[in-house]
Amino acid sequence: MTRKIGALRLAVWLAVSVVAISACTSGSGGGNSSSSDGSGGLPAVSTPGKVITQTLENVKGKKVRMVLLSDANALQQSWIDRAKIGFDESGVDFEYTVSNYDNQVLAQQVQTVIDQKADALIVQNSDVSGLASLIKKAQDAGIYVIVLNLGSNAQSDAFVGPNWDGMSAKLATRVADDCTKKGNKEVAIISGFGSDSGSVLAVQGATRVFKDKGMKIVATQPGQYDPSKAGDVARTLLQQNPNLCAFLGNWDGMMLGVSKVVHDAGKDGDIGVYTMDSSIGACKAISEGTLTAAVNYGGGTAMGDSAVAITQYLMQGGVKAGSSKTAVFTATTIIDKSNADEPGSCYDTPPGWSKK
């Protein structure tokens, strides 16, 4: 009997030791771990085969939750699609929910993720301050928070999205160059709501460039991310400013309403319409000549993969949630008639898209 108890004790100690050694070498701790050197969870020397095994072991079974405003657009569908593939291949338990643009529901869903004690939360913010306290609360609960596309005032563990200011400046430079060639300096900016971070930074970047290039900004108006409202604004501005050279806006869904107005006025080519984001509708409009140029910022192509990569990095490294404040900006490419038809210029609903 005594011998049996002794053997049992030995087995328990051995098991505890193995687990402890394993934890130390892998650095695993996920969102709830607080002791790690942030090395990425791998030993200094190892074989590629062991790296794969150990990496997968580190993230296997971790809970990652994605909370989005919608899953009915190609943009979010591509994020979900890439996340499903990326996390499934790593053995991560991945699920997503959508709030259907209801900020209250969005907050409830984030709270649910906190209650579920997930390891990481990937969230699409609707404005800069709406989820600020919940982001902090999630981090305090040991959950890594990765914010997509539009930043928040509360610093998440990582922001993955475009540099809105830089992207807008890049597009504004193109607008200024095109207008200068036409000998016309009048431009109008159509923002989203005007108060969201995408709008604020896009207006800031474009305004700076336009001023530097000596352009005349005849108006900066909110289109409220609504093609109909943006179209109404554009129609009024067109009528008031007969010498207008171009419209610049920060979302293609909205700016297609502007391009329709310019097209109906018979001014395709005379008045340029430039937009950020490049869904398939934008490429189609560019090919048809109603839209002049769009910026592909990887929204529907690279952003989902980047979110998966940085989430895995955080979970493997095991740094304390909330201690890593970083931003990863996606690369931007200007799409115009020269490359609109090339594969990858614009994104569409992923092939075989299914909610399940």
Add this chain to the structure above:
Amino acid sequence: MTNTTKTPTVAAVRRRLLSGDQGYIVGGLLLLIILVASVTLDSFGSTTNLLNAARSASTLGILAIGMTVVVISRGLDLSVVMTMGVTSAFVVQYVVNGNAELAGLMWAFVIALMLGLVNGVLVAYVEIPALFVTLATALLYLGIFRMAYLKTEIMTVPSEAHFMRWLGRDSVIGVPNPVWLFALSAGLVGWLLSRNLGRYLYALGDNPEAARLAGLPVRPLTVFTYLVSAVAGFVGGISLVSVSGSVDLRTVAAGTLLYDVVAVVVIGGVSLAGGRGSIGGVVCAALLIGVIGNVMTLLNFDTIQQALAKAVIVMFAIVLDSVLHPRDEETARVGEL
């Protein structure tokens, strides 16, 4: 004969002016703003710009006309914007799927009638308050259509949709087609309200119990108002999608259009307690919103300034309504909103 028709009309106008009818006051306010803006703002007073303002107001006006019929009858239709969204999105998806546009429009019209019928039956026969019914059905309609038929939230009107392309782009005698659609809707419903059927609706809104005792078919009349509202949603949706060239259910679900529709109805002098209001007032209110939006764009107002200006106007209308039509024992009893 001429005298007998003209004299009562003139007398009615004089009586309404003297009694401070809100529709006329809004009309006066509209003219005043147009006058001031024409003098102070470059290019505001041009025909093109005024037609632009009218075009901007046309969808809102059509929806408000439908809502007016419901509210006059002491109802409320919070699903009108969703009906607009799903029926117009249905047409676009139907054509995108390779079907004929005309068939899509006809199907969408039938669907609108069915949605209105559901609202009407639940309010009139199941006797659930209109506020709760239409709040629930708005979400229900969107959910059903998103699950069953609509593939995405944002769709572009395809080039095969010739009628909608024409409707959004062209003009007849210099007036944009959506403005004609607005005018036709206003004329038709205004005429309807001036007939016996219209008087019944006013009677129903004024005092449903008295209307029932007088022998009016109050339940079918109530159903009828929701059918009118749903059809207005369909027509408004086709107008909106034709003008913008795309349908965006995202803005339908989360936008402020419903707030604007209710605001236009209130500004136009329609009592939320029922039994009072005119299409003329609502048309003026819709145009007022269109003109103010136009002026704010010309003045380069930002989002917050625009929301503030709109809020001030709505508050002004509500206060004016309260002054012109003080609450009495009867309206208090029926729970005026």
